[in-house]
Amino acid sequence: DIQMTQSPSSLSASVGDRVTITCRASQDIRDNLSWFQQTPGKAPKRLISAASILASGVPSRFSGRGSGTQFTLTISSLQPEDFATYYCLHHNNYPLTFGGGTKVEIK
């Protein structure tokens, strides 16, 4: 099974900061990776698919990069509504696995 290691598990940042979250896959998954945002009590929301394709309606301050085993999600200028938990998901094969999550908190 492919393991997804996400880092950091949490971070504190201020509005306007640039934030980068990393996911590392235990095997080559090409670009079969998505990113999701979740706020407390809500269902996850897709941000990025195929490592770098921004979902419809997602602000352009979000971007994704990577292929193979190393992937990043970057928020170029953190906004108040971005304080949430972020998850990566590999969908290269079964079983699908999520990263452990990164909680982005207000500094």
Add this chain to the structure above:
Amino acid sequence: EVQVVESGGGLVQPGGSLRLSCATSGFIFSDYWVYWVRQAPGEGLQWVATIKEDGSETYYVDSVRGRFTISRDDATKSVHLQMSSLTAEDTAVYYCTTRRAMSRLYFDYWGQGTLVTVSS
């Protein structure tokens, strides 16, 4: 308007069974794979099960294989998750989510989730 609505959660004793349902509308159901994803209290997300758009393929995480069965009913545009031999480790919010066949855009539509609590 797209709607995905889960139901069927509740309190069940260890060893018991429960059937979750996912009712959909607003998109061509027969074009979509459907997935169940769960989240234990205070924990991260875990993929649980998948059913292909035509029902010909199903997939399960190891921890539920043999205990859970995913099925779909195109007539009612719904998916079900039959869960048996439940343990405390199955306690979670269960979400239903989708992917259009042949698309790389995973998990576009989500429901609000239904809570399953396994406890005596």
